[in-house]
Amino acid sequence: MAIKLDKIFDSFSKKSIFKNKIVLQSNYTPETIPHRNEQIKQIAAILAPSLRLERPSNLFLYGKTGTGKTLLVQYIKKQLLERAKKQKVNLSIISINCKLKKVADTEYRILAELLRQLGEVVPATGLPSNQLYKRFVENIDKEKRLLILILDEIDEAVERIGDKLLYNFTRLNSELSRTQISIIGISNNLTFLDNIDPRVKSSLGEEEILFPPYNAIELRDILRERAKEAFKEKIDEGVIAKCAAFAAKGHGDARRALDLLRVAGELAERESKKIVSFEHIDKANEKIERDKILDFIATCPEHYKLVLQAIIQLAEKKEKFFTSEIYSVYRELCAKVKEEERTQRRVGDIIREFSMQGLADLRVISRGRYGRTDEIKLSIYPHIVVKAKEILKESFNL
């Protein structure tokens, strides 16, 4: 065993094809951000007053995933803080990602996370949230300063907990005597502002900036720049183009493109190749997809697995089927495994979740006199289904 591992470690450490892999990770902030000059200028102009301790307008950024919103805001945050330090301006910027599960996806957790970033110790649960709110207000109002609050992916949070908290935040300035606060909201959902409290909308959207998706050419520039940093050898232009094309086919998601390149690099490395080739991109694309799905399956709760098992069983017999069919197969499975069955209402939600995760295609169809139901289709590749079945089999040791 030891010898075997040694071998693997050797081949691994001997010749990495990466010079600096971090560059390809999504949380990396590069020196330059191509094709976003317009947005940088706008945001910088809007936030500039903060350096004179004047409250900048609230700002709302929206655009699809991987269009550089978060990246850009983090970049400007860094610059602003440096500048503020130099000019001795009491400026604080805290940013949280409202989507992070178990971190900031509820009202309590958002407040707790904010407080933590302000240096307080907050228990994970147990306190009433209005107490946290009070503590938050007290904390930021301790001394005169300007606070910029970056709420990343607020659309996710509002969907879960409503716009009450957001409303409170926008009204916060009237509660504060010393500190001024402004909010930067970031949303992936383009229509997010349309269905929230109009008071919040007008306040939060004092300034709005749209991030359009990158096209293939822009993606190529981004990739080329990062690849130069990340890899030892120069990456073939064709490979980069292919990567870009893959990502552009979606909706111009730069994060995806970078992931693709990184995983392709890892694959090439594992094969002890010096350069990344076309095939690696294809394989990487597949691997990312597969890992995502299998990981979800492996970690999802028991009854999700049972429902999925039911879907897979049905999919072996026919292509499309209805909720009720899944439910009856699911009930049989529950009986077999001696699990208490969930209601159809619940199973319907689980199936919806699967479709969100890209495991199934779900379409509401009306069969006229014969009712209305969901038509479901398994939408994972056969070779992944095989793996999925293994995982499922193992997890309820049938």
Next chain:
DNA sequence: GTCAATTCACATGAAAGAGACCACGGTCTAGTG
């Protein structure tokens, strides 16, 4: 033949409950001087 009403079989939404986890303050114990 046409057209609106009916009807089916769920979807979808809202609310609320169960049970796990946790903080806090009060009370009870045991150990100390």
Next chain:
DNA sequence: CTAGACCGTGGTCTCTTTCATGTGAATTGACGA
């Protein structure tokens, strides 16, 4: 007298159930040509 163990209360969070309401087109049946 005091530190720590132990309780009860009240809070959040996730998963789930219950109850209520919504929905789109095939079917039905009334109606007029």
